[in-house]
Amino acid sequence: MPLVLESSTSSNPAIALLEVESLILDRKDGPAALSAAAKFQSSPDRTPQQRVQIGLYTAEAQLLTGAPADARAPLEALAKEFPGNRRVTERLAALQ
Numbered sequence: 001m002p003l004v005l006e007s008s009t010s011s012n013p014a015i016a017l018l019e020v021e022s023l024i025l026d027r028k029d030g031p032a033a034l035s036a037a038a039k040f041q042s043s044p045d046r047t048p049q050q051r052v053q054i055g056l057y058t059a060e061a062q063l064l065t066g067a068p069a070d071a072r073a074p075l076e077a078l079a080k081e082f083p084g085n086r087r088v089t090e091r092l093a094a095l096q
Contacts, residue, residue, distance in 0.1 A: 030061045
């Protein structure tokens with residue numbers, strides 16, 4: 001049985017990222033994942049790795065909502081901010 005995290009108000013970034021990941025992978029709940037991702041993104045003190053991860057999760061959540069065109073926006077922003085990031089480049093290419 002997959003681990004499904006209940007909605008949290010944790011200020012721990014690792015737990016917040018796991019919550020978004022669980023909403024995407026376990027529950028397949030794009031709208032809830034987008035909501036959780038937006039809360040995570042609103043903090044200005046995110047590390048580059050966290051910004052990349054939440055951007056990738058946001059794109060996946062957009063795909064779950066049936067909006068592939070909207071999934072490109074966070075990936076394109078990440079590609080500009082982190083031009084050498086292989087994960088971002090590969091995910092963006094996969095949407096083409």
